[in-house]
Amino acid sequence: MAKTLYDKLWHSHLVEDRGDDIGLIYIDRHLVHEVTSPQAFEGLKLAGRRLRRRDAIMAVPDHNIPTKNIHEENPDPMSAAQLAALTANVAEHGLEYFPMGDKRQGIVHVIGPEQGFTLPGVTLVCGDSHSATHGAFGAWGFGIGTSEVEHTMATQTLVLKKAKNMRVTVNGEMPLGCSAKDIVLAIIGKIGMGGGTGCVMEFSGPVIEALSMEGRMTVCNMAIEAGARAGLIAPDQTTYNYVKGRPLAPKVDDWDKAVAYWQTLPSDEDALFDIEVTLDASDIAPQITWGTSPEDVIAITDTIPSLDSFKGNKQATAKTALDYMGLKSGNAIIGTKIDRVFIGSCTNSRIEDLREAASVVDGFQKADHIIEAIVVPGSGLVKAQAEAEGLDKIFLAAGFQWREPGCSMCLGMNPDVAGPEERVASTSNRNFVGRQGDRARTHLVSPAMAAAAGIAGHFVDVRTFNANSSIGA
Amino acid sequence: MDAFTHVTSKAIGLPQVNIDTDIIMPSQHLKTIKRTGLGVHAFESLRYTDEGDTKNDSPFDFGHGKGASIMVVGDNFGCGSSREHAPWGIADLGIRCLIGTSFADIFASNCVKNGILTVVLPQKDVDSLMREAQVGCTITVDLEDQSVTSAEGRNIHFDYNPVHKHMMVNGLDEIAQTLQSEAAITAFEEKQKAAQPWLYRDI
Numbered sequence A: 001m002a003k004t005l006y007d008k009l010w011h012s013h014l015v016e017d018r019g020d021d022i023g024l025i026y027i028d029r030h031l032v033h034e035v036t037s038p039q040a041f042e043g044l045k046l047a048g049r050r051l052r053r054r055d056a057i058m059a060v061p062d063h064n065i066p067t068k069n070i071h072e073e074n075p076d077p078m079s080a081a082q083l084a085a086l087t088a089n090v091a092e093h094g095l096e097y098f099p100m101g102d103k104r105q106g107i108v109h110v111i112g113p114e115q116g117f118t119l120p121g122v123t124l125v126c127g128d129s130h131s132a133t134h135g136a137f138g139a140w141g142f143g144i145g146t147s148e149v150e151h152t153m154a155t156q157t158l159v160l161k162k163a164k165n166m167r168v169t170v171n172g173e174m175p176l177g178c179s180a181k182d183i184v185l186a187i188i189g190k191i192g193m194g195g196g197t198g199c200v201m202e203f204s205g206p207v208i209e210a211l212s213m214e215g216r217m218t219v220c221n222m223a224i225e226a227g228a229r230a231g232l233i234a235p236d237q238t239t240y241n242y243v244k245g246r247p248l249a250p251k252v253d254d255w256d257k258a259v260a261y262w263q264t265l266p267s268d269e270d271a272l273f274d275i276e277v278t279l280d281a282s283d284i285a286p287q288i289t290w291g292t293s294p295e296d297v298i299a300i301t302d303t304i305p306s307l308d309s310f311k312g313n314k315q316a317t318a319k320t321a322l323d324y325m326g327l328k329s330g331n332a333i334i335g336t337k338i339d340r341v342f343i344g345s346c347t348n349s350r351i352e353d354l355r356e357a358a359s360v361v362d363g364f365q366k367a368d369h370i371i372e373a374i375v376v377p378g379s380g381l382v383k384a385q386a387e388a389e390g391l392d393k394i395f396l397a398a399g400f401q402w403r404e405p406g407c408s409m410c411l412g413m414n415p416d417v418a419g420p421e422e423r424v425a426s427t428s429n430r431n432f433v434g435r436q437g438d439r440a441r442t443h444l445v446s447p448a449m450a451a452a453a454g455i456a457g458h459f460v461d462v463r464t465f466n467a468n469s470s471i472g473a
Numbered sequence B: 001m002d003a004f005t006h007v008t009s010k011a012i013g014l015p016q017v018n019i020d021t022d023i024i025m026p027s028q029h030l031k032t033i034k035r036t037g038l039g040v041h042a043f044e045s046l047r048y049t050d051e052g053d054t055k056n057d058s059p060f061d062f063g064h065g066k067g068a069s070i071m072v073v074g075d076n077f078g079c080g081s082s083r084e085h086a087p088w089g090i091a092d093l094g095i096r097c098l099i100g101t102s103f104a105d106i107f108a109s110n111c112v113k114n115g116i117l118t119v120v121l122p123q124k125d126v127d128s129l130m131r132e133a134q135v136g137c138t139i140t141v142d143l144e145d146q147s148v149t150s151a152e153g154r155n156i157h158f159d160y161n162p163v164h165k166h167m168m169v170n171g172l173d174e175i176a177q178t179l180q181s182e183a184a185i186t187a188f189e190e191k192q193k194a195a196q197p198w199l200y201r202d203i
Helices: A005-012 A038-048 A075-094 A110-113 A131-135 A147-157 A180-191 A213-226 A237-243 A253-261 A313-325 A352-361 A382-387 A391-395 A447-456 A462-471 B085-092 B103-114 B124-136 B164-170 B176-177 B181-196
Strands: A014-019 A021-026 A027-030 A056-058 A123-126 A142-144 A159-163 A166-170 A199-204 A230-232 A275-280 A285-291 A297-299 A341-344 A371-374 A422-425 A441-444 B007-016 B068-074 B097-099 B118-121 B138-142 B147-149 B153-157
Touching: A005 A014, A005 A199, A005 A230, A014 B181, A021 A230, A021 B007, A021 B181, A027 A147, A027 B007, A027 B085, A038 A075, A038 A147, A056 A075, A110 A123, A110 A131, A110 A213, A123 A131, A131 A142, A131 A230, A131 A237, A142 A230, A147 A159, A147 A230, A147 B103, A147 B176, A159 B176, A166 A285, A166 B103, A180 A275, A180 A297, A213 A230, A213 A237, A213 A352, A213 B164, A237 A253, A237 A285, A341 A352, A341 A447, A352 A382, A352 A391, A352 A447, A382 A391, A422 A447, A441 A447, A447 A462, B007 B124, B068 B124, B068 B138, B085 B103, B097 B124, B097 B138, B103 B118, B124 B138
Parallel strands: A027 A056, A027 A123, A123 A142, A166 A199, A166 A275, A199 A230, A341 A371, A341 A422, A422 A441, B007 B068, B068 B097, B097 B118
Antiparallel strands: A014 A021, A021 A159, A285 A297, A285 A441, B007 B138, B138 B147, B147 B153
């Protein structure tokens, strides 16, 4: 029977079939960070269980660390205790660990691919929902809770129910002024935040195939924002070129054998998907969120939707969102004044994202009223690469700050937070209530759009921004 | 894990759609290295004023919902972050059962591990239970026979994953269960290592 990429990943990792579409699934790779692991390590210890495969784990601090003055004492004693717990746990179990200050340290979903830890055909988990990112390699990556972190440590497996197959095909060509972020925001806008619940979402079509690995990671990263625990893109030559030569990639002797296996992974031509969605990229303009859910998304040229366009409970939710965001139905989103810019996160902190943002700010100055515009590379290696290309100089000359790697302002659990009612142009993945700080107002956009807003001081259409300079429009 | 067979209680009604795990447990409370004591922070923005006082209309702290073990919720509940701190907080509030039209996958999975039952019902049934919750009716949820009994006495069947049911009803430790498959796991590893040696390393 014809199989999808996900079917192949499921069957190649099935240790035991428990019936009713439930299986014991083998886990090849496990990324561990400070926030969702301490209770798992403690659970192992309390039950007197051994950690099954330490070579399958890579550990790194990223969520609650500061992104400046990293060699000073952590100002938050609770964060410091959590970081100390990770350091102690990795030492006790002899795990591979990249501490703060190590060039290889960074956001879990940036360093996994960078190290060749993420490979096509593997199962990869992390106590973080953005583990969907790794699907860009044709790896089945998905987020888990702390109990499943402990289960993986103890058994190297998880008991899972097989998800439905969903395929999102993006036809046409990438429009001018748009990038992978705009594509995935448009997909979420189309199918909604629960549109992929219960599914593994495979992205395909010419626009996806033409993306770099960085772009593919941005798309898969936000599959979870459409409810899909995992996103997937079939591995191809772009994937192999990215993987080859990375520290944990198959070595010369194994390389051809590995590629031959990876070439068997793409969905069979006649494979059936439970749900099919098609999108024409030519219809897409730069995207921006207006509300408190990633599905609250419009084109930059649109006006903020009227409440009448929402049905049932969604109408009350939309009203609450507009009140929280301090916005009015019918108003243009272009021209909305911002207070902060955040360029970073596991969605948009890779070298290509930083190049995209730097090309927009090059030669301009951040608007005076912007409190802070911060650029946070996804890892020490991304930072070094950006510096080798002179991107840091471009950002600094424009009045943007150049930080150390970490999750930073994506999630408001480290010193990088926005204040109450401050409006943020953010390249991250979630615009939830309080996500970037108590009562902070988040607008999700691409790196180019965030950079342009930082120069103009308000949201602009990046497609006309260059021509009009900082006047915007 | 405590066994779950049935629960009879008044219910908290929270009709908002897309309640994410950041709302259930804001990230500043994820710095703990314990699983306990998170109830006070659960649903913080819905319960407390900016000054930290409990809001008069908090369904968790006043009225019929206070002390309830059941919550009736809006669509796509628990979306977003994988943080298990969300169900830890819910359990710490004394809530054992959530009823809604859909739950996010990771959240639902985390609930099972913490003995919280997520019941998925059609919109019309959730709407009627929501109305009952808001006027203080008592609802019974029975996992053994997979039914919800409304205050009006209507008996509504729900589907539930049989593996999860077995675990919940018997209060089993999932890791202990899986470790019984040790031989199968080892056999899998040997086969995989031979075919894809690059997935294994000496450290």
